[in-house]
Amino acid sequence: MEDDIFCVFSNLSFINHSCSPSAAWGCIGGSNKNMEVRAIIDIQPQTEITVNYIENQSFLLSTTQRKTLLSQVWEFTCTCNGCLADEKKEKGVLQISNQILERSRAALCKKDYELLWKLQKQKLRIVKTRTNLQQLSNTYQTLLVVSAALHLEKTEVEQLISEWKVECCDLEEYSKMFDDLTKSFDKGKPKEEKEFMDSGNLRNEWISLIYRKL
Ligand SMILES: [Zn+2]
Numbered sequence: 001m002e003d004d005i006f007c008v009f010s011n012l013s014f015i016n017h018s019c020s021p022s023a024a025w026g027c028i029g030g031s032n033k034n035m036e037v038r039a040i041i042d043i044q045p046q047t048e049i050t051v052n053y054i055e056n057q058s059f060l061l062s063t064t065q066r067k068t069l070l071s072q073v074w075e076f077t078c079t080c081n082g083c084l085a086d087e088k089k090e091k092g093v094l095q096i097s098n099q100i101l102e103r104s105r106a107a108l109c110k111k112d113y114e115l116l117w118k119l120q121k122q123k124l125r126i127v128k129t130r131t132n133l134q135q136l137s138n139t140y141q142t143l144l145v146v147s148a149a150l151h152l153e154k155t156e157v158e159q160l161i162s163e164w165k166v167e168c169c170d171l172e173e174y175s176k177m178f179d180d181l182t183k184s185f186d187k188g189k190p191k192e193e194k195e196f197m198d199s200g201n202l203r204n205e206w207i208s209l210i211y212r213k214l
């Protein structure tokens with residue numbers, strides 16, 4: 001059977017992998033015995049031609065997942081330009097996230113809820129680009145509690161609640177957390193101010209909840 005044929009392509013097998021390749025390869029003429037390589041970008045003279053060994057899957061994978069697959073199946077660690085650029089970007093995001101965490105803790109200690117709100121909105125923008133639903137849900141909870149201390153426009157808070165619902169409903173533990181917290185709000189305003197506030201500050205139990213969720 002055609003499918004059982006194994007071939008060695010003595011020239012093509014020299015082509016290295018890149019996650020951002022300059023060429024693509026494939027079988028031609030409906031046969032596994034003939035392969036061709038085509039440039040997919042302008043390739044400058046003296047530059048290495050590369051193909052993506054996992055091109056059918058790599059678009060759906062994160063850098064870490066791609067590298068794991070390549071190392072398990074192909075037994076090498078990818079250090080292509082695409083991976084290096086992604087890692088650099090990832091390091092930058094991690095650095096910003098750590099700064100937000102530190103500044104948010106300090107703002108919470110100083111009871112500077114306005115700053116805390118701004119920092120957590122910034123965090124929300126970052127977390128929305130990731131796939132960590134738990135972290136996203138934590139950020140919505142923090143924002144909602146902080147909103148109770150800020151007397152925000154109720155439309156802004158209502159929007160926050162509906163976004164939380166839409167974006168985190170796939171999270172297993174989401175439903176209880178969502179019900180517990182949103183039942184204290186009515187159309188974007190805390191039902192009972194004193195449930196959240198004590199002498200103009202957030203009550204201690206809310207402060208410790210925020211601390212855990214930051
Ligand atoms: Zn790579």
